[in-house]
Amino acid sequence: MKKILLFGVALILGLTVIAQGHLVKGKFTTVKVSDKNAVSIDPVPNMQGSSVISPLPSQTKSAGIVSVLTLGTSTNGLGWGYGGGQRRHLWADNDLKAVSLTHRMGPAATPPSFSGYLAADHATNYGATIADWSINYQVHAATLNLSGSYYLDAARYPQGGIYNPAGNTDPNNAYFVYVAASFADINNVGSTSPTWGGYVNGTGKWGNQADSTKHIDWYSPPPKRDIPEGLTITPLGKVFVTDLNYSFGNGYDGNIYLYTGVWNTATNDFEYTASLLELPAPLGAQPVTEKVSADPSGNYVWVGAIANDGSSNHAFDSTYYPIFFRSSDGGVTFDSRIAVALDGPTGIPAIKNFISDARLAQVYPSGAPARDEIPYTCAFEGDMTVDKWGNPHLACVVCLPGGGFTIIDPDGTNSPLFDSTAAVFDIFSTDRGATWCARMMGVVKRMVGGFPVGTYTEYNRCNISRNATGDKIFVTYNDTWVASATDNSSPDIFARGWDLITDKLTNNNGQDAANNVTYLSDVTQNAVCGDQANLAFTKPDGSSLLAIACESLTGGTMDNQVTFKYIPDFSYPQSSFTINAAGPVWGSDCSFPVGINEPVAAASLTASVYPNPVRGIASVTVNVPRKGAVTIKLTNLVGQTVMSLSRTIESSDTFSLDASQLTAGVYFYTVTQGSQKVTGKLIVK
DSSP, rough: OOEEOOOHHHHHSSSOOOSSSSSOOSOOOOEEEEEEEEEEEEOOSSSSSOOOOOOOOOOOOOOOOOOOEEEEEESOOGGGOOSSSOOOOEETTTTEEEEEEEEEEESSSSSOOOOOOOOEEEGGGOOOOOGGEEOOEEEOOOOOOOOSSSSSOEEEEEEEEEOTTTOOOOOOGGGGEEEEEEOBGGTTTTTTTTOOEEEEEEEEEEEEEEEEEEEOOOSSOEEOOOOEEEEEETTTEEEEEEEEEEEEEEEEEEEEEEEEEEEEEETTTEEEEEEEEEETTTTTOOOOOEEEOOOOOOOSSEEEEEOOOOOOOOSOOOEEEEEEEEEEEETOOOOOOOOOOOSSSOOOOOHTSSSOHHHHHHHHHTTTOOGGGOOEEEEESOOOETTTSSEEEEEOOOEOOOOEEEEEEEOOOOSSOOOEEEEEEEEEEETTTSEEEEEEEOOSSSOEEEETTTTEEEOOOOEEEEEESEEEEEEEEEEETTTSSSSSSOOOEEEEEETTTEEEOOBBTBBOEEEEEETTTTTOOOOEEEEEEEEEETTTTTOOOEEEEEEEEEBBBBOOOEEEEEEEEEEEEEGGEEOHHHHHGTTTTTOSSSSGSSSSSSTTTTEEEEESBSSSEEEEEEESSEEEEEEEEETTSSSOEEEEEEEEEEEEEEEEEEEEEEEEEEEEEEEEEEEEEEEEEEEEE
């Protein structure tokens, strides 16, 4: 039996809709933001199983039609979120040619398991064939039943990925990592109506299922968490998870909850600490999504949110826009938040000019305002990655707002190219946050849908990834192009790539448009909850292979058991990148590669430590691009400085670092010269 808890009412977690005087008229549907925290909670399960879902009938295939592999199962489709609740479920490791998919489990799984259990379907060989996959590989089991009705350690809305220790080349020695929401709240013990607040986390070894860990992070005030929406794993042995912070009974308290795990080589596990990033919501609407990502080195970590912090430089108060926090020391410290204006005099030219005059005449039948006076908003979801130069890229649907915190859904009559009121944009910086640009990656025909229609609101699920070296960017999103459709409930997955070195985008039959990935495949018009991994594989022939998955629904609803589907063969050869990404409409400072605009020359400041791990004295070798003062700072897991020293260096020098008086554990060293920083991990035995 399932129970539905609507936390938007019970816990005041829903977004408050604020009435505004600015209303937009025309042949459009105004869509109010849904409560992203409506959740399905399964009680203590019995041992009664359910029938196994059969895959869709195979279709006659031809060149260009992707294959679809059937992976694991879940009791229902809600674990992957809906209504702006997309999370990091799919993870790719280019070095291992490995991919994993984290999901809740269900009665049809083998071995038998329940919806509070987690699995990591995983594969080598890029997940090319079903023989490469291990299905329903259990990594978490719910066993704590203290309430009488619910497992308090049942995992909900999981996120996960692969941690590959430095230097490892054997997938069997890699670890699955997961973090999920739970009812691990002291107040829930004995309750028949539990609430969110706690986490479960742990690891599972690829080559030995018994080699696993499980931790319960209880809520015992403060702070109270919601449901995490961002996760990344960096080469420095760190996991970052983002969530919204709550004051018990009072809703969102104006902070992003940052949950940071550091790999402990002695226990083969991550040890987590928590901190807060201030993100106020003075107009009454909490952030609608919060993400985290890092550059290939792990030094630049960015937290991004779609929110409204009350900044005054926007054309319309009731809009959502990107807000960022930057770390240049591997996530030890973060700078103050950066709000990005999409519209108004300081807005981004690409966004202010993407809607045609003819389309604006439909929206404003009495005459369109000047483009600097037209408001734009991000819709209720997005995703983020960071390129090789440490620049963030946030993908979201940009559209016109209605009254209050609402959006205007396009009416579906738009052409395949540039005549839409909604489009997927990559919003990015070329100078690590000083200036901001955007590039339209594809238009959107149907923004909002439901499964079944109107039950669980779904948007376009913008996902963004990079290749392993960080010089290519890939965007995927869901959209419905069925002529008879009235909403986005028959979605296909669309994709677009961007080579940042050549500054060229992929083409669709020579046109500046996205590609329909799932057209005529086994999930055509049914690629629900489309997901893309954190990065795209680089194949030996130089092509970029995207790791893409979706859910196959039973009975057209997320309430029923779902089967996860994986697309193993959608790739972009280098010859696909033909469309010029630059141009006046996109802004004069928005071209790649960043070249002389790059504030820090790549790999110009380097540092290494030997031995590492260390028991006594370690040698820190530093190479600098020019003569000048250099500072080395050693910090512990909570960011406290435990050692600091400075010296002027001509070109190269070696420092002695005495670790004999330090407590055994993990530390981070940061080497700084001017605006340049290099961060690494030091393990003290």
